[in-house]
Amino acid sequence: MTLLTSDAKGVYVISVTPFADSGAIDFDSLDRVVDFYFDKGADGLTILGMMGEAQKLTQAESRAVAERVIKRASGKPVVVGVSAPGLAAIGELGRAVMDMGAAGCMVTTPGSLRTDPQIHTYFAQVAHTLGADVPIVLQDFPLSTGIHISDEVLGRIIDDIPQVVMLKHEDWPGLAKITRLRKAEADGRRRISILCGNGGVFLPEEMARGADGAMTGFGYPEMLADVVRLSSVGDMDRAQDIFDAHLPLVRYEQQPGAGLAVRKYVLAKRGAITSAALRAPGASLAPEATAEIERLLARQEKRLKELN
Structure with a gap:
């Protein structure tokens, strides 16, 4: 079992949970x-996140998905x-998932928290409940949770x-938070890994500020793997060119309530999953949206050929 450490780097793709049209897990x-994710350059996976429709799964289904993915990941x-x-x-x-061989657990803030001490x-x-040997990923996602974690509180947690x-x-705007975290580490604070989400929409800037990679889906x-790899070796211009070629689709995926349907449509089109279905309740794409995605994909393919 490979446990997550503060030195983790690269791309940990947030995996979708595939469903059949009936709503059953596929x-x-x-x-x-x-x-597919590993073939395309992922260093690890993150499952049962918000874009994995975890909130729509039963506890038994969550365990079954985790067991299947951990086994398939082969270490x-x-x-x-x-x-x-x-x-x-x-x-x-x-x-349960740590016993299956998970690398760590991701936890975000519940909406009931109101103060910094809370x-x-x-x-x-959470750390006491999970145990001293369980690595924790703290998901800082105020756009979803409504909870803003200040630099001071985050520092005390670290x-x-x-x-x-x-x-x-996943703070937004949050580039300055990355800068302040890395400065605090330079001044002696314990290092932690920083992987960034929000669909990768700020990934080149986040890498330039000192992030270690991405933990998001697309x-x-x-593209995520290429941008992280190129940024890590200082080839920011090439990283930006590749990012810019995909940016229209990245932007389109950012639509609240529709982004996951877009992502699943693309993954199904690429053969990674059989059906683009979301488990109810979930949005489906209108014919107009499908046409827009197809246009974006055609333009993306053309631009990538030009870059190559």
């Missing part, structure tokens, strides 16, 4: 999409989202809770 497509790191309203559910699922106490409780080894950075995960 485990054959789950196997296929895991292979490559898999982070499992275990966020839940209560600590008991977090502990139950977290311990935020700090919550993650201390100082006081060693199980927190990674920040999934219909073309090879």
Whole structure:
């Protein structure tokens, strides 16, 4: 079992959960999409996140998905989202997936938190519930949770809770937060890994600010891998060119309520999953949206050929 550490780098793709048109989990497509992500350059996977429709799964289904993905990954790191309203559910699922061989657990802030001490106490409780040997990814996603974690509170969490080894950075605007975290580390604070989300829409800038990679999803995960790899060796112009070629589709995926349907459409078109279905309740694409995506894909292909 490969455990997540504060030195983790690269791309941990947020995996979709494939469903049949009936709404049942499509485990054959789950196997296929895991292979697809790694074939396209992923260093690890993150499952049961918000874009994995985790909130629509039963506890038994969550365990079944985790077991299948961890087995299919064949030793490559898999982070499992275990966020839940209560600590008991977090502990139950977290311990189960760690026993299966997960690399760590991702947890975000519940909407009930109101003060800085509450935020700090919550993650201390999560760490105690999961256990001292479980690496934690702290998902900082105020656009979804409504909870803003200040630099000061985040610093105290890093100082006081060693199980927190990674920040999934999704603050927006949040580039300055990355800069301040890296400065604090240069001044002596413990290092943590920073992987960035938000669909990769700021990925080149985040890498330039000191991020270690991406933890997000996209219909073309090879773009994420290329941008992270090129940025890591200082070839920012080439990284930006590749990013810019995909940017119209990245932008289109950012539509609230429709982005996952777009992503699943592209993944199905590429053969990674059989059906683009979302489990109810979930949006479906109108014919006009499908036509727009096809136009974006054609233009993207043309631009990538020009770059090559």
